[in-house]
């Protein structure tokens with residue numbers, strides 16, 4: 001079997017998470033690393049072995065890559081993704097797909113016309129805590145009547161660019177996107193949404209969000225997200241309430257599933273599991289390579305990515321215009 005020839009575009013933190021995983025996959029050959037800062041490309045390539053280095057996407061294309069991982073900052077994803085798809089290469093792009101509706105439209109058009117496969121990196125779906133929630137719901141052990149989610153950040157100072165919306169696209173695209181993606185993954189299609197937001201400490205348009213969602217299934221859920229909560233835990237939590245039952249995550253470390261009184265509380269603790277595994281990064285990479293090798297569907301393909309991009313834009317619109325949004329109608333209009 002020919003190995004998948006993979007190039008990396010953007011040689012920072014998350015690129016190294018992926019190259020560590022891909023480097024252990026026998027189906028993959030990491031052939032090149034490109035970064036506008038050549039020293040970053042050289043540093044990552046040195047940790048891989050034989051990979052060549054460059055500064056542009058064309059440098060990777062010249063190495064005859066089948067697939068490119070786009071791991072540059074948020075607002076720089078659309079152009080290289082479209083360029084890869086136009087060249088018929090497969091793309092794994094880190095979150096977010098885009099930071100506005102136009103970007104999502106460009107990528108979807110390019111993906112529809114391309115022989116290449118598009119995948120969005122949404123590792124939280126495969127985090128062990130969330131995989132456990134999903135399996136409880138899918139098995140019918142937990143009917144999610146209502147839910148409460150939160151995902152915070154310590155501050156927007158370290159690193160400083162996290163306060164710069166020209167780099168992040170906004171806090172929801174940077175951080176909260178992880179749990180926003182889980183909403184429809186866990187509870188099915190959203191019917192309506194409403195978001196109240198304010199800017200408390202940063203130059204960004206908003207850095208505090210309170211959201212309310214209704215789902216076509218009847219589930220109702222709230223999601224709150226603050227960009228300046230200090231680095232105090234708990235930081236990230238999902239609580240799902242069923243019929244005399246609660247399932248609850250604690251960071252990416254633990255899940256508790258509790259039924260009524262007089263019954264055992266089931267706890268799974270992933271403290272001793274390696275970060276790349278329990279965080280879902282290893283599984284998303286494995287599923288993506290499976291899809292390339294077997295010709296199947298990628299884990300988070302173009303339709304899911306596009307719908308998530310619509311959802312993020314609708315949440316910002318609700319906050320700006322102080323109104324409820326019929327999201328089901330939005331999806332019907334945009335996707336059919």
Ligand SMILES: NC(=O)c1ccc[n+]([C@@H]2O[C@H](COP(=O)([O-])OP(=O)(O)OC[C@H]3O[C@@H](n4cnc5c(N)ncnc54)[C@H](O)[C@@H]3O)[C@@H](O)[C@H]2O)c1
Pocket residue numbers: 009010011012013014015034035036037040055071072073074076094095096121122123174
């Ligand atoms: N899924 C996750 O848990 C997760 C975690 C961290 C980051 N991310 C995402 O990964 C992406 C990268 O984040 P990071 O933390 O690795 O950032 P980083 O700052 O560590 O690395 C980004 C790299 O891209 C390079 N770069 C910047 N602009 C470029 C351009 N136009 N062309 C070529 N190279 C360019 C920089 O020189 C740097 O080496 C972001 O989109 C971020 O949202 C995802």
